[in-house]
Amino acid sequence: MTRSGEGRTRPGVLPSGVCLLPLLLLVVGIVLDMGTPRDVSAAACFTAAPIVAAPLLSLRGTVLVGLAACAADLAVLAHFGLLTDRGAYSDWVSILTMAALAVFLNRLLHRRDMRLRSVSGIAAAVQRAVLPQPPPRIGTRRIAARYEAAQADAQLGGDLYAVQDTPYGVRCLIGDVRGKGMGAVEAVTVVLGAFREAAQHEPTLTGLAARIDQSLMRESALRDGIDQVEDFTTAVLAEIPRPGDRVRLINRGHPAPLLLLEGTVRTLEPARPALPLGLAMLAPDPGRTDTVAFPPGASLLLYTDGLTEARDPSGTFYDPADRLTGQCPRSPDELLAAVVADVRRHTRGQVTDDMALLALTRLMPTGRAPGPTGSGP
Known part of the structure; x- marks a missing residue:
């Protein structure tokens, strides 16, 4: 018994x-x-x-x-x-x-x-093959990623992330494909495959975005009906060129990343909105590249809309910029653990959408993690 x-x-x-x-x-x-x-x-x-x-x-x-x-x-x-x-x-x-x-x-x-x-x-x-864990460190950047499924037994979904060390610096992708189920998983593999191949060869982020656009449009052409028009992916492409003191971003209809530094949080809204990936036939614009400073000790947080659409029992949406203000995570792992725990508290454990999180922290010149001893979320 x-x-x-x-x-x-x-x-x-x-x-x-x-x-x-x-x-x-x-x-x-x-x-x-x-x-x-x-x-x-x-x-x-x-x-x-x-x-x-x-x-x-x-x-x-x-x-x-x-x-x-x-x-x-x-x-x-x-x-x-x-x-x-x-x-x-x-x-x-x-x-x-x-x-x-x-x-x-x-x-x-x-x-x-x-x-x-x-x-x-x-x-x-399959998830480990499609979304492998990024290396914990590339140069002076420490990296962490989390995939939080809304259902406890779920393993696959439409959220995605990728990190790749390239001749042009560390390049990252986070995105959310339209739809659910196996169709979404197929789109995830298309986006990730295009990113991993093009990230090594395209010298600019705009060129990289255009290559992913082309791959999604080829895939969309094989579909029928409304899927041929609405097969798209919201995404943020990020690039940290050497020596790593700045970040270049292209936002394609995705929630804006956050930059955390010494308790302050800055929302990195795009200077010019752009359509999601896969909709280049409507507006052939790969998007504008925005550049922001990435000082030592700063953390870049990229996420899918499962984070910002998490609601408490009264219907209030989760605001990551507000909730993270005043916190000084010492590592990307600590940052993501704090975010996940805070979302669970906010929603009382009733998460309704998958959530992908990707964080990069630039080490201090001494190689130490940022934040004073004993500080953290």
């Missing part, structure tokens, strides 16, 4: 106390039968115990509960001197039947769980 071992069907989903419910039913049944007249039967408790055990316990636990239920009913019959009464065994036969059915249900649930584990493992492997 343990949750550990082979055959466990709902690992990590239910509180441990719930697994004591079959035992509680057995105890209640015995107490009721022993403490009430002989014409009052608590066989329903003995019948329910193995059925309740089937989705909660392992195979061995379910079998033990079934045997315990049969033995408890026999003990009650012996207590009232009914072991020789054939009519009294009808309840016992019902309990035995339910115990056998419980074992059968336990096996069905176990097989379903194994299939779900396999699918989840494949999805996790």
Whole structure:
């Protein structure tokens, strides 16, 4: 009667106390039968115990509960001197039947769980292949990325990020493709593939954006109906050229990045709005490149709209610029951990959209992380 071992069907989903419910039913049944007249039967408790055990316990636990239920009913019959009464065994036969059915249900649930584990493992492997973790450090920049799915078991979605060290500096991409499901995943692979190939060869961010545009338009041409028009991706392309004292940005219809430095937060709005990637046929403009200073100790936070559209129970949207003001994260990992924890507090754990986060922190000249000792979110 343990949750550990082979055959466990709902690992990590239910509180441990719930697994004591079959035992509680057995105890209640015995107490009721022993403490009430002989014409009052608590066989329903003995019948329910193995059925309740089937989705909660392992195979061995379910079998033990079934045997315990049969033995408890026999003990009650012996207590009232009914072991020789054939009519009294009808309840016992019902309990035995339910115990056998419980074992059968336990096996069905176990097989379903194994299939779900396999699918989840494949999805996790695909996610690692599509969205690999960036290197923790490139030159004087420390890097961290997080993908927070709205559903606990979800692994894949339409949010994306990428970081690449190129001859032109460190180049980053964060984006959100239109739609959900496998169509969104296909678009993610197209955008990331185009970025990874073009980032090494295109000398400018505008050229890089144009290459991704072309890839998305080729993909869109293979689709029919409204998808041919609305297959687009909002994105921010960032480039930190050597020696790393500035950041170049192209914003294609995406939430503006944030620059954090010594407790202040600056929203890096684009000087000129541009359409999302994949809509170049409507306005063939790769976007304007904006350049901002990136001093030592500063952190650049890029994110998808799952962050800014997170709402508390009253409907108030999460404002990352306001919530992060006054905080001095010492590393990009610390920054992202603080953001994720704060979003969960803001939404009371009711997150409704996937969220991708990418942070880069420029180290101090000494190589230390920014912020005084002991400071942090």
